[in-house]
Each structure stands twice: as structure tokens, then as C-alpha cells.
Amino acid sequence: MKKLFQRVAAAAGVLLRDLVGVAGAGAITYGAWLAWPPAGFIVGGSLTLAGVWLQARRSALQDAG
Numbered sequence: 001m002k003k004l005f006q007r008v009a010a011a012a013g014v015l016l017r018d019l020v021g022v023a024g025a026g027a028i029t030y031g032a033w034l035a036w037p038p039a040g041f042i043v044g045g046s047l048t049l050a051g052v053w054l055q056a057r058r059s060a061l062q063d064a065g
Contacts, residue, residue, distance in 0.1 A: 025051075 025047045033040025 025044075029040050029044040029047065032043040
């Protein structure tokens with residue numbers, strides 16, 4: 001039972017970290033959109049591409065090592 005609680009706590013930490021990251025990216029994108037609406041799409045797309053690239057890189061490193 002103790003291991004179950006440890007796994008749930010670890011998963012909650014990861015979910016919270018991801019939620020804060022998505023909220024931050026949304027705030028940056030919204031701020032850019034307020035300045036100039038097309039900039040919001042450009043910034044949002046750039047953040048999405050950067051996130052996908054970093055995740056792919058992390059996954060490749062985990063598979064290699």
C-alpha cells in the first residue's frame with residue numbers, strides 16, 4: 001500500500017509540473033496575442049515545437065541509455 005501512495009505522489013508531482021508549464025506557455029502566448037494577435041499564434045506554435053523537440057530528445061536519450 002505504501003508503494004501505491006508513493007507512485008500516486010510521484011504522478012501528482014509530474015502532473016502538477018506539467019500543468020504549471022502549460023499554464024505558463026498559455027500566459028506567454030496570450031500576452032503576445034494581446035500585443036499583436038498574429039504574434040500569439042507564432043509564439044504558441046514556437047512553444048509547441050520547442051516542447052515537442054525537447055520531449056523527442058529526452059525520449060531518444062532514454063532509449064539510448
